[in-house]
Amino acid sequence: MNFLDRNEFNFQPSAKVVEAIKNFDPQTLCFYTRIYDEGKKSVISVRISEIYGVPEEQVLLTYGGEDMLKNAIHYFLMKGDNKKILIPEFSWWYYNRVASECGGTFEMYPLHKQEDTFAYDIDEVIEYANRVHPRMLLIASPNNPTGNGLTPEETGRIMENIPSDTMVLIDEAYASFISTDTDYIAPLVNKYSNLIISRTFSKFYGLPGLRCGFGFIGKGHEQFLSYVNKYLGYNRFSETVALAALDSDAHYRQVADDMEWDRQLFKKELGSLPGFKVYKSVANFILIKYPTEIKENLQKALAEQQYKIKFMTDKGLEDCLRITLGRKEQIQTVVDTIKKVYEK
Numbered sequence: 001m002n003f004l005d006r007n008e009f010n011f012q013p014s015a016k017v018v019e020a021i022k023n024f025d026p027q028t029l030c031f032y033t034r035i036y037d038e039g040k041k042s043v044i045s046v047r048i049s050e051i052y053g054v055p056e057e058q059v060l061l062t063y064g065g066e067d068m069l070k071n072a073i074h075y076f077l078m079k080g081d082n083k084k085i086l087i088p089e090f091s092w093w094y095y096n097r098v099a100s101e102c103g104g105t106f107e108m109y110p111l112h113k114q115e116d117t118f119a120y121d122i123d124e125v126i127e128y129a130n131r132v133h134p135r136m137l138l139i140a141s142p143n144n145p146t147g148n149g150l151t152p153e154e155t156g157r158i159m160e161n162i163p164s165d166t167m168v169l170i171d172e173a174y175a176s177f178i179s180t181d182t183d184y185i186a187p188l189v190n191k192y193s194n195l196i197i198s199r200t201f202s203k204f205y206g207l208p209g210l211r212c213g214f215g216f217i218g219k220g221h222e223q224f225l226s227y228v229n230k231y232l233g234y235n236r237f238s239e240t241v242a243l244a245a246l247d248s249d250a251h252y253r254q255v256a257d258d259m260e261w262d263r264q265l266f267k268k269e270l271g272s273l274p275g276f277k278v279y280k281s282v283a284n285f286i287l288i289k290y291p292t293e294i295k296e297n298l299q300k301a302l303a304e305q306q307y308k309i310k311f312m313t314d315k316g317l318e319d320c321l322r323i324t325l326g327r328k329e330q331i332q333t334v335v336d337t338i339k340k341v342y343e344k
Contacts, residue, residue: 005310009206010326014248033233053186060215065173065200068213077104082135117280118146129162142174145322147281152184159192169196174283176204177256193218205245259325298341
């Protein structure tokens with residue numbers, strides 16, 4: 001089965017990752033890491049601190065990006081009387097479920113459909129945050145499933161103009177597929193104490209099964225750091241593999257660059273067909289509007305080919321498909337199947 005519905009990784013891990021796995025010494029698992037004796041969390045947080053230029057104590061490590069969301073949302077919504085979080089209108093359904101787990105409530109702010117993209121209205125986000133005054137504001141950049149993101153300048157404008165006691169969580173799980181710029185992260189978390197930026201090894205580094213997430217937080221959150229951090233350290237196997245992934249940027253950058261072929265194929269082959277619209281994406285998936293009358297036949301044809309894509313059911317996106325960007329032969333098969341069903 002070809003899974004193009006879960007935004008997983010349909011390519012090969014880097015040679016360094018494979019080597020790290022093959023050469024891992026199981027005896028290592030018999031001992032805790034000693035890194036906490038040095039006042040640090042992990043060899044991973046140390047390396048990420050070096051790469052991103054953020055102090056190690058402000059680097060967060062979690063069991064994947066999902067765990068980052070849970071830790072932050074649960075912690076901040078459970079402290080005090082304000083239990084409201086603002087989330088994007090078209091976004092991952094899991095955001096509001098995490099809020100409900102800890103007695104929180106959510107309100108949605110709009111994402112706007114434009115000609116061939118979705119977009120945040122920055123002034124509108126600021127207006128919502130000031131009017132609602134939530135405990136947390138969640139922004140996904142790039143956003144799943146719409147594929148649009150924020151620029152660093154837009155992020156800075158939001159941070160500068162919202163209540164200082166609203167914690168902002170920017171989910172950047174899908175960052176790096178288009179932009180290589182990470183220089184904005186250190187200045188932002190250095191300037192704004194109410195900011196958390198969440199990333200993961202699951203998407204760009206193609207290791208969702210490793211369950212390793214990381215992120216950054218502004219200064220002055222010692223209690224939250226204590227809540228999140230693991231006193232006895234982290235999974236030593238995951239640390240070894242994650243270090244190898246961080247040292248394999250060229251491999252994963254090539255994979256990300258190859259995905260542009262997928263985007264262009266969708267645009268070329270489907271973009272001009274009546275009833276279709278291919279939205280711009282800066283992530284490892286693409287959102288495509290399609291004529292829903294072909295849905296049943298398309299589902300059947302894809303199943304016969306052993307392919308799965310995401311038929312959206314979210315309100316306002318019922319006429320859309322979300323397709324994970326995979327290997328060229330996979331994407332060619334999906335495009336050919338869609339066109340064949342459409343032309344019948």
